[in-house]
């Protein structure tokens with residue numbers, strides 16, 4: 388595999404049932420491409436947390452995954468409310484998720500810290516009322 | 528512990544992937560919070576939960592888990608079963624409640640953490 392592969396997904400914000408489907412698909416592709424299981428696990432946990440966030444906090448968005456021989460890059464972009472205080476949002480346990488999200492099994496405030504932990508680099512660009520773009524890279 | 532032993536100890540029904548009942552599970556975890564599973568679980572390959580929605584299956588997929596036990600009579604939807612089948616994850620369902628189910632497995636030698 389010499390060139391970069393690109394996968395694009397529209398993440399439906401109104402549908403909690405389909406949330407995570409893009410991450411499931413990426414995981415399957417990386418398996419087919421023969422990447423090491425530990426690398427695949429890191430990519431898929433980070434992407435899944437980000438995908439869930441777009442659904443529960445931002446009304447959906449897009450996911451783009453670029454797979455090259457050196458790295459897997461994940462770009463999650465939404466036109467949601469934006470994140471007011473990024474360093475606060477990065478704190479373990481910080482969550483603005485409402486009770487109904489908690490009853491679905493999410494909203495512990497561990498998503499963003501988890502994404503950072505499992506990736507080699509993570510960049511958050513966010514503007515209130517405009518949206519959020521999160522770029523994560525896992526080196527191979 | 529083999530998945531088939533988990534089934535026997537909990538008197539559980541097998542909902543899919545019967546062909547994988549011989550797989551060994553070294554450690555397990557119990558939670559209704561998928562956020563916590565994603566953040567705190569290490570190499571546990573079985574999940575006990577009372578939560579029923581497709582994110583339970585997808586969380587297990589992301590974590591490379593291959594056995595999910597639904598406790599206190601919770602039953603997954605056909606869509607969830609199809610998703611698990613696709614991923615090769617054995618689904619079990621038992622009447623036993625969470626605390627007792629975890630206790631029974633632990634008492635019979637299944638660890639909470641092992642690396």
Ligand SMILES: Nc1ncnc2c1ncn2[C@@H]1O[C@H](COP(=O)(O)OP(=O)(O)O)[C@@H](O)[C@H]1O
Nearest residue numbers: 440444445476482483484494495496497498499
């Ligand atoms: N894509 C996003 N758009 C807007 N806000 C977000 C987004 N992702 C995360 N956040 C904010 O950051 C907080 C922390 O996120 P996270 O650590 O994933 O915890 P949780 O999702 O459990 O609330 C969220 O509660 C939310 O306020």
Ligand SMILES: [Mg+2]
Nearest residue numbers: 436440498499
């Ligand atoms: Mg989150």
